[in-house]
Amino acid sequence: MGIVPQEAIRQVQSLMDQVEEPLKRTFQNVHQGYLVETLVRFLKAREWNVAKTHKMLVDCLNWRVHNEIDNILAKPIIPAELYRAVRDSQLVGVSGYTKEGLPVFAIGVGLSTYDKASVNYYVQSHIQINEYRDCVILPSASKKYGRPITTCVKVLDMTGLKISALSQIKLMTLISTIDDLNYPEKTNTYYIVNVPYIFSACWKVVKPLLQERTRKKVQVLPGCGRDELLKIMDHASLPHFCRKEGSGSSRHAENSQENCYSLDHPFHQQLYNYIKQQSLIREPIEPIKQGSVHVDLPEPAPEGTEIAKTIESELHKFGNGNGLPPSLDALKIADN
Known part of the structure; x- marks a missing residue:
């Protein structure tokens, strides 16, 4: 490591105390x-x-200021x-919390199509969820829970992977790079x-290419993972896709309120209403505009x-068979 953690934290904190507005404000x-x-997360990301x-x-803070990230939750799609079309094709949601209080993010890797909107909308949606x-x-x-909770767990559902996933590699690489640079070490464990x-x-081919700290976070579970996750x-x-073996498509659940991808799920309703409320607060300053938010990629x-x-x-190599998704690149896979 070369330097003891406490000393490294002290040195970085001292350097960050010297940044001026507006970087100081966005750092808060x-x-x-x-x-x-937060300092520990960024230190881990840079060994x-x-x-x-x-x-x-500093690069992260400049990116935030230049792209007005602090206001992105006031810019509804x-x-x-x-x-709704974005939600139906970018399958992500929060299903609940672990026993330790970490949010459980569910990601439908295999069934996300990213084909209902432009790249900018998917990037905007991803950053807004972050x-x-x-x-x-x-x-x-x-x-x-009365203690700092600054990370989450992610459950990646590989149902429905196909060779067509190749078309998503560029977008997923962009999203994972945004996460790596600006939201590092936000995921405690990835359950696949x-x-x-x-x-x-x-996995045998890709695993050696991942950084060691990322490899240690990845757990490939048997079947739908229910028994292991219940621990x-x-x-x-x-x-919803972990509740029953062989349940078929994980895009839909019998009850839309149990399907954490759905816009009708409580998580997305709360998120949608929060963004709408924030936009109304800012409306006198900046009228709501249609169109995506353009973020430097x-x-x-x-x-x-x-x-x-x-x-x-x-x-x-596998021809037209099912394949590994580009979201495994997002395990570099988004240390987010």
């Missing part, structure tokens, strides 16, 4: 009062190198029909469930590009 939105935990961590933080998690969900969980038969072969969360918090890191190319190569 990043750490939400949990300064040390505890103080200079690299400081640069990463409208009309509502378009937002910001809602960091500004609303995690602070609320911290207050409820409902894996297709070729997953193991592809860390109650049944009510299980994603970063160049993927070399290791991310290598992972994407490896996934593409492996998928082609």
Whole structure:
């Protein structure tokens, strides 16, 4: 490590104390009062190198200011029909909490199509969920459990993976790069469930390309993962696709309020209403506009590009069979 953690934290904190407005203001939105935990996340992402961590933080804050990220939760995707189309094709939601109070994010990797809107809308939606998690969900969980809760767990459902997933690699690489640079180390563990038969072969090729700290976070569970996940969360918090073996498509549940991907699920209703309320507060200052929020899209890191190319190569080997999704690149996979 080269430098003891406490000393590294002290040095980075000293450097961050010197930043001026508006970086200082957006940094407060990043750490939400949990300064040390935030510095540790960024230090982990840069292997505890103080200079690299400081640069990463300053770059992140400049990105936030330039792209008005602090206001993104006041910019709804409208009309509502378009937002519903985004939700139906970008399958993500919160199903509940672990017994330790960590939010459980469910991600429908295999059945997400990302074909109902432009790239900018999907990036906007992803960042809004990140910001809602960091500004609303995690602070609320911290207050409820009486201790800092600054990370989540993610359950990745691989149901429905096909060779067509190749078309999503570019978008998923963009999203994972945004997460790597600006929301590092936000995921405690990735649980991968409902894996297709070729997953193991592809995983052997991709796994060595992932950073060690990411590899340690990934757990591939048998079947729908129900039995293993029940060790860390109650049944009510299980994603709908983990509740019954062989339940088929994980896009839909019998009850839309149990399907955490659905716009009708309490999580998405709360998120949608929160964004709408924030937009009404800002409306006198800035009228609500239709159209997506344009965020500067970063160049993927070399290791991310290598992972994407490896996934593409492996998928082609399997012809038209089911394959490993580009979202495994998002395990570089989004240390978010």
